Amino acid sequence: MKILSIDTSNYVLGIGLLDDNVVMGEYISNLKKNHSVRVMPAxxxxxxxxSVAPGDLTKIVVAKGPGSYTGVRIGVTIAKTLAWTLNIPIAGVSSLEVLAASAGRYFDGFISPLFDARRGQIxxxxxxxxxxxxxxxxxDQLVMASDWALRLNEMQADVLFAGNDLGIHQQAITEALGARAKFTGPTGNNxxxxxxxxxxxxxxxxPVHEFVPNYIRLAEAEAKWIEAQNKK
Incomplete structure (x- = not known):
């Protein structure tokens, strides 16, 4: 069983190949570059x-969000196109769950992956x-980083935080949780x-035609359009 995985939901571009229980290969980059022109060559x-041909693939797996609206859409669109063209199954996994699993498999406690969502939100x-x-x-949810940190503090347990946007919110998290807040190093953030x-x-x-991403919130342009329509 050969599985192709695709993650373009944030700045990190990730492509993986799994053969049964063996990870055959991975491509990872963390660059502020256009995924739309880089993902297919990758x-x-x-x-x-x-040495895997398209016809050898038995399943496509994609990180379905949340994250960058454009990034999520690119990955899901490519994954659906490949699954439909090759007539093979497609499955989606939360982008946050992938980060949590990557960073905290050997952590004895709770894991809070995060992506910055601007204006103090994550x-x-x-x-x-x-x-x-x-x-x-x-x-998974969209929440103010300070509110989230206070909620986790009530659990009175160690929490591992992971993600490339940690630096933006680390102070608020540390102020709320103190020593119970643990942070991954650079290699745990991708x-x-x-x-x-x-x-x-x-x-x-x-079903490939029913597969939809999970943006959690609408893109800003779409939200403004709906708001304008409701005012008519």
């Missing part, structure tokens, strides 16, 4: 390097590993496409 390069959720499998403790493939291998396939 897929092609990794598949050629691993996309986040709470996860924990139990018996080797990751489980969701609190649903979601791993191999981890995405592993998580996706265990998910039920979704």
């Amino acid at each position: 897929i092609q390069s990794l598949m050629e390097e691993c 996309y986040t959720g709470l996860y924990q590993f139990k018996d080797g499998s990751i489980r969701k403790v609190i649903e 979601p791993r496409p191999g981890e995405l493939a592993v998580l996706g291998s265990q998910r039920e396939a979704e």
Whole structure:
């Protein structure tokens, strides 16, 4: 069973190939560059390097958000196109869950992955590993970083925070949780496409034409358009 995983939901571009329980290869970059022109060459390069032909693939797994509206849309669109063209299943995994699994597999406590959402807000959720499998403790959501930190402080437990946007919100988190706030190093802040493939291998396939991303909130332009329509 060969699985191709795709993550363009944030600045990190991740492509992975999983063959049963073996991660054959991963491509990861963390650059502020256009995913739309880089993702297909990255897929092609990794598949050629691993000697995997399109017809060998048995499933497509994609990080379905939250994150950058444009980034999520690019990854989901490409994943759906490949799944439909190759007539193979598609499955989606929360972009936050991928980050949590990548950073905290061996952490004995709660894991809070986060992406900056501007104006003091973050996309986040709470996860924990139990018996080797990751489980969701609190649903993914859009929340003020300060409010989230205060909520976690009430749990009186160690929390590992992960993500490339930690620097923006680390002060508010530390002020609320003190020593119970733990932070990943640089290598723990990038979601791993191999981890995405592993998580996706265990998910039920979704009908390709019904598969939708999870933005959590509307893009700003779309929200303004709806607001304007409601005022008419």
